[in-house]
Amino acid sequence: MERTALIKSISQAAYRIRRYALRMGEVQGQGYVGQALGLADMLAVAYTHALNYQPQDPEWEGRDRFLLSHGHFAIAHYAALIEAGIIPQDELETYGSDDSRLPMSGMASYTPGMEMSGGSLGQGLVIAVGMALGLRLKKNPAFVYNSMSDGELDEGSTWEAAMSAAHHGLANLICLVDINNQQADGNSNKILGFEPIADKWQAFGWHVQRVNGNDIEAVLNAFDIARKLPDAKPRVIILDTLMGTGVPFLETRDKNHFIRVDAAEWQQALAILDASQTTGAAQ
Amino acid sequence: MSTATKKPRLTTSAMIASIAGEGQRTKAAPFGHALAKLAETRPEIVGMTADLSKYTDLHIFAQAHPDRFFQMGMAEQLLMGAAGGMAKEGFTPFATTYATFASRRAFDFVHQVICEEHLNVKIVCGLPGLTTGYGPSHQATEDVAMFRGIPGLTIVDPCDALDIEQAVPAIAEHKGPVYMRLLRGNVPLVLDEYDYKFELGKAKLLRDGKDVLFISTGLMTMRALETAKALAADQIDVAVLHVPTIKPLDVATILREAGRSGRLVVVAENHTVIGGLGEAVATLLLSNGVTPSFRQMALPDEFLAAGALPTLHDRYGISSAVMATRIKGWLD
Known part of the structure; x- marks a missing residue:
């Protein structure tokens, strides 16, 4: 596909992912929609361009593995899995309900396409190291992607894994770090300073890219570079994102780990999103 | 002091020390040899360690199957997480470290x-209970209490070299996570004198004996057997029921x-009196209306000394x- 058309197609997928996430938020009256809106562009690139998978067979041996380490971002991941055709769209009505396959925090045993039980933060990357070693031992060329939050940079296990991935030369491991600079007690860089974060990963022996995570073209290029790089080292893409992206009144709302959305605002948010898509202003 | 009366000076027991008594029959590195042999016919078995292959006898496996051995560094959280990742890819990882680090740190x-996720990881850990003189940093006195609380985790505490050798293929065959306490180095060989075969869960x-019933696990079964022999001289008839699988009972x-x-x-166990086999058996008996005279032989609820x-x-x-x-005091 020609690049401009590809970007437009991914942009439309990102819009749908945002829409699915908002609708799940509306069902539950709450949810980590700010994070979902911020991460939608990366997920759109991943699930409509980068990842190799078969929607009808989520456990297909040849699939690229996508780990959601930050389990509370599940609402975003479910939206992407709907876009990918792995979860039926009408199932979003069950989000967070009793006996749903879509619990508020992502768990592998509940949801097709969910590769790990996240939520206890700092566990995705250590699992990814084991999967990447296992894939290499099996001579399976699939990639392991680990999606994680900036808050998880606080966890020591993240750096145990970072050291190990470089030591073992895991070229089949791509880590995606979402920097929305927001964690439970406030701005991530005020809770435990993580900058200069690109230098840190580089010093640990990783190939590092840092991009605007809400610029689809930049994210797309970063994924392509990470996948095609010949170097025998793990790759990290650091994505600076804005929580609430695509819905201006959420983008500018007092930032908080759990963005407050009033009952009447869900429909307003959806209307704004739809209008921006129609006018082409969403991206 | 004359040399004739001078007692040997006992020094701190090293982590690599064998727990075998003087003159006791032993077998070298039963875990490492059993795993290396099993892996010859089981290509899905991999070995992983957190800088303790030599101290858990996993180096025997590493030498035999270097392509399936993974050194994860002194990083136990990584070891457990990566072992989980390996299991997700269809392998059966045997992950080794010390029992303190597997339980308390990871x-x-x-x-x-x-x-x-009920993954097929076998966690095999050295220095269970009081098997080192290094003090609480290395003495895993509450590992069983911690792990018993995890649903679906099978817990095994073998008695001797024979038990370990037979437990390795049994836990590999079992689908799901297993925690096994490990005796390493020159491990006592005791159970070959009995009509015994390890069966997971049995x-x-x-x-047999009419006066006392030991219900014991791990190396305390060896001690219970020694105690039973000693008490026979006093006409005290002691039975020993070995419980190598602590969960499920x-x-x-x-x-x-x-x-x-x-x-x-x-109930005899190389573990604190809290949360181990003793409490598990007590709960089982009381819940079923079985109320014999009951005693625990276990480590005290204390941080233990070095030495x-x-x-x-x-x-x-x-x-x-x-x-x-x-025992004699209790029977009087």
């Missing part, structure tokens, strides 16, 4: 990564043996000499 990774009566066998009337029931193992085993009541004396 607990959440065992709980969430491995057990919540308790085995090693000897062999409920039927324990209830049957403890339900035979007239015997003092003594020489023989000294410490006497001090904390898990040497056969002290055990025999206590």
Whole structure:
């Protein structure tokens, strides 16, 4: 596909992912929609361009593995899995309900396409190291992607894994770090300073890219570079994102780990999103 | 002081020390050899360690199967998480470290990564209970208490080299997570004198007796057997029921043996009195209306001292000499 058309197609997928996430938020009256809106562009690139998978067979041996380490971002991941055709769209009505396959925090045993039980933060990357070693031992060329939050940079296990991935030369491991600079007690860089974060990963022996995570073209290029790089080292893409992206009144709302959305605002948010898509202003 | 009266000076027992008594028959590195042999026909078995291959006998496997050995560095959270990742890819990882580090340092990774998904990881750990004189940093006195609380995690505490050798293929065959306490180096060989075979989930009566029933696990089964032999000289007839699988318990066998009337029931374990086999058996018996005279022989609810193992085993009541004396006291 020609690049401009590809970007437009991914942009439309990102819009749908945002829409699915908002609708799940509306069902539950709450949810980590700010994070979902911020991460939608990366997920759109991943699930409509980068990842190799078969929607009808989520456990297909040849699939690229996508780990959601930050389990509370599940609402975003479910939206992407709907876009990918792995979860039926009408199932979003069950989000967070009793006996749903879509619990508020992502768990592998509940949801097709969910590769790990996240939520206890700092566990995705250590699992990814084991999967990447296992894939290499099996001579399976699939990639392991680990999606994680900036808050998880606080966890020591993240750096145990970072050291190990470089030591073992895991070229089949791509880590995606979402920097929305927001964690439970406030701005991530005020809770435990993580900058200069690109230098840190580089010093640990990783190939590092840092991009605007809400610029689809930049994210797309970063994924392509990470996948095609010949170097025998793990790759990290650091994505600076804005929580609430695509819905201006959420983008500018007092930032908080759990963005407050009033009952009447869900429909307003959806209307704004739809209008921006129609006018082409969403991206 | 004359040399004739001078006692040998007992020094701190090293982590690599064997727990075998002087003159005791032993077998070298039974875990490492058993795993290396099993892996010859099981290509899905991999070995992983957190800088303790030599101290868990995994180096034997590493030498035999270098392509399937993974050194994860001194990073136990990574070890457990990566072992989970390996299991997700269809392998059967045997992950080794010391019991303190697997339990106290990496607990959440065992709980969430491995057990919540019931992954096929075998966690095999050295220095269980009081098997080093290095003090609480290395003495895993509460590992069983911690791990018993995790749903679906099978817990095994073998007695000797034979038990370990036979447990390795059994736990590899089992689908799901297993925690096994490990004796390493020159490991005592005891159970070959009995009509015994390790079966996962089964308790085995090693000897019968009418006065006392030991319900024991791990190296305390060896001590219970020694104690039983010693007490025979005093016409005290001691039975020993070996319970190598602490979870799930062999409920039927324990209830049957403890339900035979007239015997003092003594649960013996190389673990704190809190949360181990003793409390598990007590709960089982009470819940089923079986109420024999009941005692625990286990480590006290304390941070234990550093020093020489023989000294410490006497001090904390898990040497056969002290055990025999206590039994006689209870029977008086």
